Amino acid sequence: MYCPLLFFIVLHGIFLVCAYNGWSSLKSIPRKTIQYEDNNVITFKEEGVWNYSTMLIREDLGLLVLGAREAIYTLDINDISVAKSKVLWKVTEEKQKECTSKGKHPDIDCRNYVRMLHQMNDSVMYMCGTNAFSPTCDYITYGDGQLKLEGKQEDGRGKCPFDPFQRSSSVMVDQDLYSATSLNFLGSEPVILRTSPISLRTVFKSSWLNEPNFIYMDVVPESEDSPEGDDDKVYMFFSENAVEYDFYNKLVVSRVARVCKGDMGGQRTLQRKWTSFLKARLDCSVPEPSLPYIIQDVFHVRHKKWRKSVFYAVFTSQSSSTDRSSAVCAYDVTDISEVFSRGKFKTEVTVEMSDVKWVTYNGELPVPRPGACINNAARSSGIMRSLDLPDKTLQFIRDRPLMDDAVRPITGKPLLLKSGPLLTRLVVDHVTASDGQSYPVMFVGTENGYVQKAVNYDGEIHIIKEVKLFQNAEPIDVLRLHQNQLYAGSASGVVQMPVSNCNRYSSCLDCVLARDPYCAWDVPAQRCSRVPTSPEDGKSNLIQSLKDGDATRCPTIAPMEPKIRSLVLGNNIRLLCYPDSNLAQVNWNFAGKPLPYSDRKYTIYNVGILIYNASAADAGRYTCTSVEWVKGRDYTQTLAIYDLREQSAVVVTDKIKATLGILPESHTTSSGLHKSEEPPWHSKTVSSESKWIVMQVALAMLSVMMACLLIWNLYMGHISPFMCCGRQLIKSPRNLPEREYMHTGNDAVDSKQQMVRLCVTTNSALEATSFHGNTTKGDTPTDVCVFKYITDESEI
Numbered sequence: 001m002y003c004p005l006l007f008f009i010v011l012h013g014i015f016l017v018c019a020y021n022g023w024s025s026l027k028s029i030p031r032k033t034i035q036y037e038d039n040n041v042i043t044f045k046e047e048g049v050w051n052y053s054t055m056l057i058r059e060d061l062g063l064l065v066l067g068a069r070e071a072i073y074t075l076d077i078n079d080i081s082v083a084k085s086k087v088l089w090k091v092t093e094e095k096q097k098e099c100t101s102k103g104k105h106p107d108i109d110c111r112n113y114v115r116m117l118h119q120m121n122d123s124v125m126y127m128c129g130t131n132a133f134s135p136t137c138d139y140i141t142y143g144d145g146q147l148k149l150e151g152k153q154e155d156g157r158g159k160c161p162f163d164p165f166q167r168s169s170s171v172m173v174d175q176d177l178y179s180a181t182s183l184n185f186l187g188s189e190p191v192i193l194r195t196s197p198i199s200l201r202t203v204f205k206s207s208w209l210n211e212p213n214f215i216y217m218d219v220v221p222e223s224e225d226s227p228e229g230d231d232d233k234v235y236m237f238f239s240e241n242a243v244e245y246d247f248y249n250k251l252v253v254s255r256v257a258r259v260c261k262g263d264m265g266g267q268r269t270l271q272r273k274w275t276s277f278l279k280a281r282l283d284c285s286v287p288e289p290s291l292p293y294i295i296q297d298v299f300h301v302r303h304k305k306w307r308k309s310v311f312y313a314v315f316t317s318q319s320s321s322t323d324r325s326s327a328v329c330a331y332d333v334t335d336i337s338e339v340f341s342r343g344k345f346k347t348e349v350t351v352e353m354s355d356v357k358w359v360t361y362n363g364e365l366p367v368p369r370p371g372a373c374i375n376n377a378a379r380s381s382g383i384m385r386s387l388d389l390p391d392k393t394l395q396f397i398r399d400r401p402l403m404d405d406a407v408r409p410i411t412g413k414p415l416l417l418k419s420g421p422l423l424t425r426l427v428v429d430h431v432t433a434s435d436g437q438s439y440p441v442m443f444v445g446t447e448n449g450y451v452q453k454a455v456n457y458d459g460e461i462h463i464i465k466e467v468k469l470f471q472n473a474e475p476i477d478v479l480r481l482h483q484n485q486l487y488a489g490s491a492s493g494v495v496q497m498p499v500s501n502c503n504r505y506s507s508c509l510d511c512v513l514a515r516d517p518y519c520a521w522d523v524p525a526q527r528c529s530r531v532p533t534s535p536e537d538g539k540s541n542l543i544q545s546l547k548d549g550d551a552t553r554c555p556t557i558a559p560m561e562p563k564i565r566s567l568v569l570g571n572n573i574r575l576l577c578y579p580d581s582n583l584a585q586v587n588w589n590f591a592g593k594p595l596p597y598s599d600r601k602y603t604i605y606n607v608g609i610l611i612y613n614a615s616a617a618d619a620g621r622y623t624c625t626s627v628e629w630v631k632g633r634d635y636t637q638t639l640a641i642y643d644l645r646e647q648s649a650v651v652v653t654d655k656i657k658a659t660l661g662i663l664p665e666s667h668t669t670s671s672g673l674h675k676s677e678e679p680p681w682h683s684k685t686v687s688s689e690s691k692w693i694v695m696q697v698a699l700a701m702l703s704v705m706m707a708c709l710l711i712w713n714l715y716m717g718h719i720s721p722f723m724c725c726g727r728q729l730i731k732s733p734r735n736l737p738e739r740e741y742m743h744t745g746n747d748a749v750d751s752k753q754q755m756v757r758l759c760v761t762t763n764s765a766l767e768a769t770s771f772h773g774n775t776t777k778g779d780t781p782t783d784v785c786v787f788k789y790i791t792d793e794s795e796i
């Protein structure tokens with residue numbers, strides 16, 4: 001009888017644990033969130049100009065060339081708010097009319113969106129724009145600090161999309177332009193094109209390209225150090241409808257494809273078409289079973305030795321309406337290359353009447369191998385160019401460009417997983433940390449205007465921070481990285497942000513727990529600073545612990561001074577407390593005990609607490625601490641200490657307040673706090689519960705508490721029954737009977753009492769500043785008594 005039930009419970013438990021693990025891995029909360037107001041970035045935007053989506057970095061000129069809607073700018077790469085020059089590239093009225101007459105929107109579709117910008121040589125750049133659904137290209141020169149449009153309008157079909165909302169990609173390799181886009185007005189004729197003396201394109205067959213969405217392309221110099229005499233390759237990344245799965249009507253998969261740079265097409269078969277076009281599925285499997293994720297952007301981390309180059313790619317879930325999650329996977333160039341040069345092919349077979357299925361091709365392969373670049377082996381058999389390839393090889397590749405194997409990511413799983421707003425673009429920086437190791441740091445743009453800075457430590461996803469770059473929740477359309485600066489473009493503008501800002505980490509704990517490879521705590525200088533790039537620059541004085549997040553070497557911090565706040569009966573009182581980390585748990589203590597969060601008297605929110613309808617019983621010490629767990633250790637930090645002291649609203653006149661330097665509190669009572677005034681983060685409900693009961697409960701609790709404290713102190717020998725009370729007050733601040741402060745309704749402030757209070761405070765602060773759970777006890781009571789009232793009125 002018990003057994004099946006037990007079994008069921010265990011099974012259910014396992015299921016829950018699994019479900020939870022999957023879910024928690026996707027949750028990946030950034031440790032810090034930097035709001036738009038605090039982002040400290042440099043911005044460029046011009047009134048009336050939109051869609052800053054194309055960027056070209058000209059290191060030689062110190063410029064960021066920026067393509068927007070109907071305008072091109074050159075900006076100072078060190079400070080993009082400085083525009084050096086600008087040219088307009090508008091559609092003609094005639095073109096716009098023509099576009100409108102075809103049913104397109106005059107102001108949205110029938111404009112010129114710059115979508116491609118490449119450097120041809122030192123003085124000339126090549127660019128293409130949608131030009132009111134009539135893609136056009138032109139040359140621009142930069143000289144004497146001025147941009148100049150050459151006005152040699154060239155046909156841009158196949159280089160730039162017609163539709164500004166369609167993705168496309170291109171790369172310039174030795175003056176040859178490789179482009180992937182749609183050839184026609186309807187956007188239904190996808191093509192991967194090379195514009196060169198011998199122009200080549202893809203075959204119009206769904207087995208080659210099936211409603212693709214082109215993402216990225218770049219060249220890899222594979223001819224370097226190639227024992228086989230291999231050729232350079234251009235890799236392209238896109239998503240398309242899968243032909244190889246028959247269970248779904250339309251299943252989108254991600255692909256990587258490649259062509260050889262030296263390809264010249266075939267003689268009879270595949271004339272003026274690629275003879276080396278091969279494609280494979282690109283896998284980025286998430287822990288939960290789901291439809292394949294779809295590729296959105298790629299970043300190529302180039303290495304001097306091409307075999308060490310890595311492609312990073314962003315993916316998003318297929319059904320973004322129900323599941324909004326994204327992933328980042330990385331692929332070794334050699335793994336991709338291996339699938340194409342040694343993998344099996346897929347082939348089409350007809351099953352039953354007209355149904356076709358794609359299965360593994362197990363027959364013999366023609367020689368030379370289909371899709372291979374011309375190498376030494378081919379050359380030795382007299383095949384010097386793709387034009388010399390035998391028909392058998394060409395026919396094979398014409399019908400079977402798809403590989404059987406998929407390309408798997410490095411480590412087999414995503415480096416970053418995130419639910420919530422989708423990720424759109426990424427760049428990756430390699431940083432040498434103080435341990436001498438190089439860590440890849442991912443900067444990933446989101447659909448709502450944030451950039452996420454993330455690292456993966458041996459499989460552990462850690463998001464260092466997220467920064468809101470744009471005021472509106474608009475997608476990041478372009479991201480570039482250049483010499484420790486990040487450039488991001490969106491519909492409304494461009495921003496420039498440094499990759500690290502170490503001095504924003506306020507303490508050693510914050511600096512080390514951030515686990516930011518750029519930053520380390522400099523012990524002598526007592527600040528968080530950038531890790532020096534040269535290996536031996538005094539790294540012994542730096543504390544950094546990236547994989548372990550171990551901050552135990554951090555020096556103990558000086559005890560915190562309490563802040564005094566006045567309590568006006570019947571008021572609502574706000575006490576602020578800013579945690580360093582979104583991952584930390586904030587705890588409030590009142591009079592040495594955890595604040596009763598369930599009490600409707602309090603609202604706890606992310607940066608503080610709100611005490612409603614303050615009464616005398618609310619006077620006392622409030623301590624805000626945070627606990628952050630990192631790799632099995634917990635780090636406790638005191639963030640704020642407040643001494644709340646009663647000031648009777650009736651007795652203390654504004655005049656006295658003014659002399660004391662206390663600003664009048666807003667005289668809103670609990671009921672007077674309108675719905676609209678309630679904080680949006682309102683988490684604990686407050687209703688008009690009988691104040692009387694609250695008072696009674698509070699008093700009862702207080703009495704019990706005090707009795708306990710008294711007994712404990714007697715037991716511990718802190719208080720001798722014969723000891724003088726006054727001295728004892730200073731020594732054990734937590735034993736302060738709260739009642740002493742409950743009825744200080746007299747208008748003259750008892751300076752002696754204030755003094756005592758403050759001496760106590762200093763001592764207590766020592767006790768409150770605990771660290772790694774070890775309490776640093778102030779053994780000697782502090783003799784310095786500061787007579788100080790409210791130090792920071794703005795924080796009330």
Ligand SMILES: *[C@@H]1O[C@H](CO)[C@@H](O)[C@H](O)[C@H]1NC(C)=O
Nearest residue numbers: 120121122123124125139175
């Ligand atoms: C740069 O390229 C353009 C276009 O191909 C060409 O006309 C021009 O002569 C080249 N200039 C230099 C300095 O090579």
Ligand SMILES: *[C@@H]1O[C@H](CO)[C@@H](O)[C@H](O)[C@H]1NC(C)=O
Nearest residue numbers: 050051053113164165491492
């Ligand atoms: C261009 O910017 C406008 C205004 O923000 C935006 O609504 C539109 O979607 C953008 N168009 C493209 C093609 O990105």
Ligand SMILES: *[C@@H]1O[C@H](CO)[C@@H](O)[C@H](O)[C@H]1NC(C)=O
Nearest residue numbers: 570613615669670671688691
């Ligand atoms: C505030 O507390 C007092 C007693 O301390 C009580 O009489 C009063 O009704 C309370 N006000 C509200 C709005 O709860």
